[in-house]
Amino acid sequence: MVETDDRPIGPAVAREPVTDWVRCTRCSELVYGKRFARALHVCPDCGGHARLTARQRLDQLLDPGSETALEPAPTPYDPLDFVDSRPYRERLAEARAATGMADAALAVRGRIEGHPVVVAAMDFRFLGGSLGCAVGALIARAAEESLRERVPLLIVTASGGARMQEGPLALMQMAKTAQALAELDEAGILVLTLVTDPTYGGVAASFATLADVILIEPGARMGFAGPRVIEQTTGERLPEGFQTAEFLLAHGMVDAVVSRAQLRRTVAHFLRVAQAGRDGADGEPWPDGDGEDPAGAAPTGPPGAARARDPWETVRLARHPDRPSALDYAGRLLEDFHELHGDRLAADCPAIVGGFGLLDGRPVMLIGHHKGGGDLDERRRRHFGMATPAGFRKAARLMRLAAKLGVPVVTLVDTPGANPGPDAERGGQAVAIAENLRLMSGLPVPIVAVVTGEGGSGGALALAVADHVLISERGVYSVISPEGCAAILWKDPAAAPTAAAALRMGPTELSALGVVDTIVPEPPDGAHTGPGEAAALLRTALRSVLAELRHLPPDRLIRERRNRYRAFGTAPTHDGELARAHPGAAS
Incomplete structure (x- = not known):
């Protein structure tokens, strides 16, 4: 029997106090704390998007009061009895104490601009947002809830990759989460990813890039191997901006670079499309094409x-x-x-x-x-x-x-x-x-x-x-x-x-x-x-x-x-003219 972690953790995450001044990690300018918070932690001088906690992500994205937490199935606790310079158990306990989280992600049901959604948000503070058994179980749980409720799934990624301290079990989480998203594909349920900085390794090579629509914040980085590993392996110096949001957009890997201020509206657009498509599939007719056009245009003339x-x-x-x-x-x-x-x-x-x-x-x-x-x-x-x-x-x-x-x-x-x-x-x-x-x-x-x-x-x-x-x-x-x-x-x-x-x-x-x-x-x-x-x-x-x-x-x-x-091309008439044999066409 594997040991499981069922100890109480307490509240999800305490809201962080607003400090008087914040230094932008990108341009090093000082920003007044309250202004920085109002700007959703985006530097007003350079536009740099600071990292957010999972709790902050949920607070920014979800309609107030709409959230209900999801709990994953129990998972192994230190399944390998792993020790490097310190025991893995000590690292876990430290991360939990620092973040108030059970592991590197939160999952909830909620609404965005009134549209139902399931959200799983990762937190880089917890062991680099690494993908271990607990995170894999939570992503799978979120996908199951999305499937059960038949509502879209939004995953917010922030990760250095699979968790080394959980060895091959961490590797298997890539397949587990990919399989969970495949079931949503089969059921016709929309999956969205919001890629935030950084998203690498096993997360990038599984659920982060399997979504129907991939949004990414400005400047966020995503890839399988990190730049340092690539440079050390190949001996080549990488171009400026390699693996950033703008690079990924130019190379066809993401759908849109979206500033944090536009995220709620953009995500809501896709939720609205998914809901309207589902309503139409349930039999709601298209507006009558024979009525007066809203733009006041004359009806289309007959063929020819x-x-x-x-x-x-x-x-x-x-x-x-x-x-x-x-x-x-x-x-x-x-x-x-x-x-x-x-x-x-x-x-x-x-x-x-x-x-x-x-x-x-x-x-x-x-x-x-x-x-x-x-x-x-x-x-x-x-x-x-x-x-x-x-x-x-x-x-x-x-x-x-x-x-x-x-x-x-x-x-x-x-x-x-x-x-x-x-x-x-x-x-x-x-x-x-x-x-x-x-x-x-x-x-x-x-x-x-x-x-x-x-x-x-x-x-x-x-x-x-x-x-x-x-x-x-x-x-x-x-x-x-x-x-x-x-x-x-x-x-x-x-x-x-x-x-x-x-x-x-x-x-x-x-x-x-x-x-x-x-x-x-x-x-x-x-x-x-x-x-x-x-x-x-x-x-x-x-x-x-x-x-x-x-x-x-x-x-x-x-x-x-x-x-x-x-x-086409198979039914000539007696006078040599090509017959219009396809359905609905006049002969």
Whole structure:
């Protein structure tokens, strides 16, 4: 029988008194204590975020009076009888006396801006926030409570890694906690991580990075091996800012860097999305798409209602640099949009953007190409909307998250094509596109794709395998650019206008071919002349389509989506025109 620790510990943590003056550990400036407390322990001079105790985290995040403590199962006490320069038991007793905590974490049920949540918060003061049996048991207990109550789980991390003094039993806590989060994945329950400084080792390589959404405080560091270990092992000097929040964001490892003052609001956004998605899954209908649009837009016209235009002129308008792109539409279509970042592997492609927002009070996952507008430097930074493999992987990650929470996916397509650079090829561009096509064909939530500008080849299709495809009145969608087609088949790039006509890439031709379902009107002189009006017209179309799709069960969505794409190119009519054989299309 293992010895367990069941001794009373007393109150969770006493609130710490406010000292008169505090010295910032980052810039060394003195800050008046009460001002520092009001600023949530953030230095007003340099913005440095001081470390907080687990108790302070809970006090800052939770609605007052909403907290109920969770107790873990008993765990072994000094299971190895470990002794280094001092017995482990002495270190434990000292940590308990100093912190008033049983171990390096607290777990509670509570609410954030009225939304129910289970929170597990780690405390670095307790043996460096190390992951031992007691912490592993508490994280697992929090996950079990989240599963039982079917409410989201938020884990606040602060740790140097697994606890050496508990040996292989500490190592096993990585698997235990990963397994607990896997059960929440299977149940469709949102998991959030708030990474604070520092988060390393076994915690970073388990529950800290397995969350659906990873938020991180400015300047916080996270990694598997610490910088000192890396430098000693490799003999290389690490770059400035290595493993910091900003570095991790740029390299696709976290979703957002969030200042402490914005944490409650940001976490509440995701809790609201999870709750609204769950309510929708329980049968609440989408707002009626036939009613008057809040923005006052006219109803969308029937397929093929767009005015016939010169094909080359349509191409030129689709490429207009001032044409609204994904982030422009996100700000006008959605309430409370929060962009998520990164493929969790290597990078955050700036050409693909995405995140949750509310359309008429109901959550959608919006994902799209973003070209960057009329600013040439910004367009270059965004790769002119040409996604890298990391961009397609980011899109896939966000689609899976939407499916987990039962939230519809809306994609906005506007790209000349996938990124053609050598780095993209080395990164597996073709595989990334193919994986998205397969994923979208079986995603169990409604998918609505909108070609808002250019729909260029596989880079467009990787976001456009959908239940319903819309195209803006000046949009185009093609297997290749007119210039590329002209160079290959006409042997003359100047033949691009001729190729544009031959490719039948304009809205009316695409509608006749059955490739698109609905043409969305634009302002008379193009979307770039009235972005607000263009967004209102698109909102009307989206509301109508989502209202139709929302009530369909997942198996029917998937079946009809697959039938749609299976039918393309297989049913010519007697007069040679391609029949529109997919469900819901006119013949």
